[in-house]
Amino acid sequence: MLGLLVSMLRPGDIVKVYKIDRFARSLLDLLAILERIEKAGATFQSLTEPIDTPTSAGRMMMHMLGAFAEFERGIIRERSIAGQRAARERGKHCGRPRGLDAAIESAMVKLYESGWYTLDSLALAFDCHPSSVKRAIYRVKKPGHSSLA
8 A cells, every 4th residue: 555655646646644553563664765755846734743854853753653663563463473472371361362163164075185175165065265274274284373372
C-alpha cells in the first residue's frame, strides 16, 4: 500500500499522517519512507506533531520521535509476549479458538497420511480453509512449527 502511495507522488504533493508512530514500524523504515517521499519532490507532515522536515532541527525531531516510537512499540511487544506467556502458564488459551474439533482434525490427518489427499482437497471436503487443514496436520507432524504459535 505504501509503495503505491509513494509511486503516485508528484512534486508539490504532501503526505499527511495522523502520528508518526502510526506510519512506520521502525526508525529505519521511517527514514527510508521519508527519503522516498523527498526524492519524489513531495513533503511530509504529521497532523499531531509540529515538525518542519526541511530544516535540520525538524529532521532531528523526526529522528527522535521515530526512535521513541520504535522504543515504545518494542516495550509494548515485550509486555504482550510476557502477558501471553504468563497466561499460558496459568493454563489459559491465547488467540482464537480452533475452527475444527479434535475428531475432525484426526480424520483429516488420517486421510492426509493415506497419500490420496492434498491440503486443498481436504479443505474442500471438510468445507474449511487450507490453513486450518495445514495447522491440524502440523499439530501432529510438526509440533512447535511457527504456524502453530
